[in-house]
Amino acid sequence: MTSKPAKISVQGVTKTFALGRDTFTALDDVSIDIADNEFVTVVGPSGCGKSTLMNILAGLETPTRGRALVDGAPVHGPGPERGVIFQQYALFPWLTVRQNVEFGLRTTKVPKGERRSRAEHFIELVGLERFADALPKTLSGGMRQRCAIARAYAVNPSILLMDEPFGALDALTRVKLQEQLLETWSRDKRTVLFITHDVDEAVFLANRVIVMAARPGRVYDVIEVDPAIERNEEFRLSPEFAALRNRVWHSVYHQEGRTAAPSATHAATS
């Protein structure tokens, strides 16, 4: 692990929801530290609290117990240093691509000229310049996702929280966007928390894969991936990748009654 101070620190977070007269524990004593510029992926079965965790970090939900810190300060509501990309893109359908990208710049009172040029820059970054004045309804799924990415990037957040951003895309588009995301990340480092249900995706993108378990939602396993490895097709087809994938796969699909083991990085590979 790194010796750098934690950019994101989740400390003993428990989240319960009222369910009629009962309470439902979505997250049970979850602790995660994420270093500056780290790329962390989270995988786990449906309902294990991945989105809940992200919403807490985004400031859209508050933990029932424990606390979430960003840059050492407790999270209170959303903030411009945390960009969020939702699974359903959540573009504003009545705004064009450009207006969508400018949305966060307007709310943060960026002057008009700069707003224009920054929007322009990020639209170009995701390759949508020919569609800058198009409405979301005319875009394909992959293009919408790229627009959502440009919109989040435009506010220049130091943290990106991504909830299954490529979940609805076909395999081809997905691989393409994964590579593009890594390319952006390696050139212009940010701290990324990337949620996925796809084991391959989790391994390919991550410096660290966090595997969660459900009922109650908790950290089940943590698998480090050597950040020195270059993420390319070669890696994707390599035996190292296969071994890592095996491990993560096992952790996700053959969860036993183990309790949270955030430090279990030495767990046996199958």
Next chain:
Amino acid sequence: MSVLDKRGARPGHPAPGTTSGEQAGSGSRDDRTTAPERGRSSGRGRFPLLLNAASVVLGVGIWWAFAAAGFKLPTPPEVVDRAGTLIGDGTLADDALASLTRVLIGFGLGTAVAIPVGFLMGWYGIARGLIEPWIQFFRTIPPLAIIPLAVVAMGIDETPKIFVIFLAAFLACVISTFQGVVDVDRTMINAARVLGAKDATIFARVVVPASTPFILVGMRVGLGSAWATLVAAELIAAQEGLGYRMQNAQLYYDLPTIFVGLISIGILGLLMDRVLLLAERKLTGWQERR
């Protein structure tokens, strides 16, 4: 250089909004619900317009046939003739103007009040709790039944007439505005929040545009109610107006005049509805059609 590459800009890809509206790629389906079903009219081409015309001609033909067969109906020429007279002496224009003024004022006030009230109800639970029972209650009362009360309370000038039209338009519009605000997608609001938007911005830049389709549907329904209430409103000692003219004609079994009144109301209502439809197309064109 660009990161997420420029796939979108590959040659041969149609520019947006020019030819095919839907250039669906891989996952272009979107599971967001598109608020009220838009008019199915979008799927119709020029040919159905011909069908519409043929249908009108056929309808008039059948009417004529019935009239000729001895039913208690004026023939189309009689009606046209009466329309000519009424236009000639200015009666029709005066009546139409009087009715139109009432409908426009009542409808205008109704929607102008309904939209903010609908927003309040949708946005603040307190407002909803306070206002909703009254709206539900008045909704069950036909505007006609309000007339005696309106006359006693407001006299017999324009006020009670406009009031009942106002009420009809208001009730129709307030409910759909409220529905629109309540139905705004949560993730849309969250997306705005994480982009730094505070309540006022979320309201103006997310809630208002997102509920516009509902509001416009409400306005169209409200307009329908306003016209429907007009004739009833003009029962109240009116001196002119299409509804008044028809009631007056009823006393003399003057069927052609009644027909002229009916057709005038129909045409005026239709024209106003088209204007709203046009506004709807302009303002809600961003919606995905299914």
